[in-house]
Amino acid sequence: MDGRADVGLRQLRCLVAILDEGGFTDAAAVLGVSQAAVSRTLASLERALGVRLLRRTSRVVTPTATGLRVAAHARRVLGEVETLVQEAASGHTRLRIGYAWSALGRHTLAFQRQWAAQRPETELQLVRVNSASAGLAEGACDLSVVRRPPGDRRFDSAIVGLERRLCALAADDPLARRRSVRLADLGGRRLLIDRRTGTTTPDLWPADARPATEETHDVDDWLTVIATGRSVGVTAEATANQYPRPGVVYRPVRDAEPVAVRLMWWRDDPHPATQAVVELLTALYRMP
Numbered sequence: 556m557d558g559r560a561d562v563g564l565r566q567l568r569c570l571v572a573i574l575d576e577g578g579f580t581d582a583a584a585v586l587g588v589s590q591a592a593v594s595r596t597l598a599s600l601e602r603a604l605g606v607r608l609l610r611r612t613s614r615v616v617t618p619t620a621t622g623l624r625v626a627a628h629a630r631r632v633l634g635e636v637e638t639l640v641q642e643a644a645s646g647h648t649r650l651r652i653g654y655a656w657s658a659l660g661r662h663t664l665a666f667q668r669q670w671a672a673q674r675p676e677t678e679l680q681l682v683r684v685n686s687a688s689a690g691l692a693e694g695a696c697d698l699s700v701v702r703r704p705p706g707d708r709r710f711d712s713a714i715v716g717l718e719r720r721l722c723a724l725a726a727d728d729p730l731a732r733r734r735s736v737r738l739a740d741l742g743g744r745r746l747l748i749d750r751r752t753g754t755t756t757p758d759l760w761p762a763d764a765r766p767a768t769e770e771t772h773d774v775d776d777w778l779t780v781i782a783t784g785r786s787v788g789v790t791a792e793a794t795a796n797q798y799p800r801p802g803v804v805y806r807p808v809r810d811a812e813p814v815a816v817r818l819m820w821w822r823d824d825p826h827p828a829t830q831a832v833v834e835l836l837t838a839l840y841r842m843p
Contacts, residue, residue, distance in 0.1 A: 716840025
């Protein structure tokens with residue numbers, strides 16, 4: 556024995572039913588078992604926990620102080636289990652797509668509307684999770700939009716489009732007067748990057764001309780710092796579409812490689828709608 560209490564869902568349901576129904580007889584009717592079975596189940600829960608949960612007289616059943624606390628925990632556990640079951644059962648009628656910073660940029664709204672028109676039986680939800688897998692590894696989504704190759708063998712991905720790289724600058728920055736910039740223009744500046752999810756690293760520049768870097772972990776913080784003029788940023792075009800910000804301007808970086816936009820999923824458990832999403836996104840990114 557490892558000293559841990561052996562408590563099951565059946566016991567927790569029994570305790571909650573007794574308290575909700577006000578006694579063993581009515582609890583038995585709700586649970587579809589005999590009154591004796593209810594008594595045995597409650598007794599086994601009390602033995603497992605080593606405490607008394609109920610006070611029983613010939614007329615009433617009342618919880619002890621410990622019983623009230625255990626019942627509160629039991630209700631939360633049972634609620635979470637019910638949610639888990641619903642989540643699993645609705646897996647094919649709902650599609651959650653995670654993203655870290657900027658979803659699908661200018662294609663975001665078109666994707667949502669076309670999906671609703673073409674696949675009304677599958678509810679679409681976009682979920683922002685600022686992690687390397689955009690929520691996929693954390694279980695927050697079924698598919699995710701990422702802008703760099705997956706570094707985890709558990710995931711597979713497909714490139715659905717390309718986006719230009721843009722430089723984000725304070726509106727009063729001298730470079731903001733230009734229509735576009737070059738990487739060399741940024742070599743002496745301080746570059747604000749997100750190493751977990753961002754598409755920009757010092758490797759974009761030659762080894763002897765790389766900018767100094769400062770780290771951030773959120774697009775709103777990134778934009779706030781850039782607006783002060785303290786740093787600049789280089790990002791995928793989608794960020795400009797998703798996050799226009801007073802005090803910040805975006806300019807194309809004309810000598811930087813474009814950013815590949817990928818849809819990523821679990822290799823051994825892809826959502827049934829994966830291929831349909833790949834096809835729709837690829838078509839949207841091909842549009843002028």
